[in-house]
Amino acid sequence: MAVIGYVSRTEHFSAAHRLHSPFLSAEENQQIFGKCNHSNGHGHNYVVETILRGPIDPVTGMIVNITDLKQWLKVAVLDHVDHKNLDMDVKYFETRPSTTENLAVFIWLRLAMAMPDKSLLHKVVVSETPKNKSEFCGEGLTQQDFDDCIV
Ligand SMILES: Nc1nc2c(c(=O)[nH]1)N=C([C@H](O)[C@H](O)COP(=O)(O)OP(=O)(O)OP(=O)(O)O)CN2
Ligand SMILES: [Zn+2]
Secondary structure, eight states: OOOOEEEEEEEEEEEEOOOOTTTTHHHHHHHHHHGGGGOOOOEEEEEEEEEEEEEOOTTTTTSSSHHHHHHHHHHIIHHHHHTTEEEHHOOOGGGSSHHHHHHHHHHHHHHHHHOOOOOGEEEEEEEEESSSEEOOOOOTOOHHHHHHHOO
């Protein structure tokens, strides 16, 4: 029976967005999203923490090599969101509001697809501001979600 532990990596990125839903009218969007719906958009300095859970290898003392996690995050996530406009540059948000919640799901999907063993992915935590954050643990995903996150 192996010892089960957690390991995480935190990354930062800056991105612009505008909170709006393609399924609502302009009036409904303004009413729901308020200032965050303004057509000029706005930006955030996001913080994303990715947490992995799994057996600690008795030989290496690692669950995964954090150097690998860093590379997976760069290639699968950060290169596609850092200094981007989430609504214009990321196809996944053409049909979903670029809320903190949906961004956490997107990052989970992208990282899971990059990992040799996605079962190790435990949680993604995205902070949009120092006060606002969302967590995702992989619940309720459909194949459509995975299909939509292909960039
Ligand atoms: N459920 C969600 N609600 C909101 C989201 C979101 O992603 N999910 N996002 C926003 C805004 O885009 C973003 O949070 C900006 O909010 P802002 O007021 O600028 O930031 P703070 O709340 O931290 O500002 P304070 O005024 O200091 O409280 C809104 N809702
Ligand atoms: Zn915002």
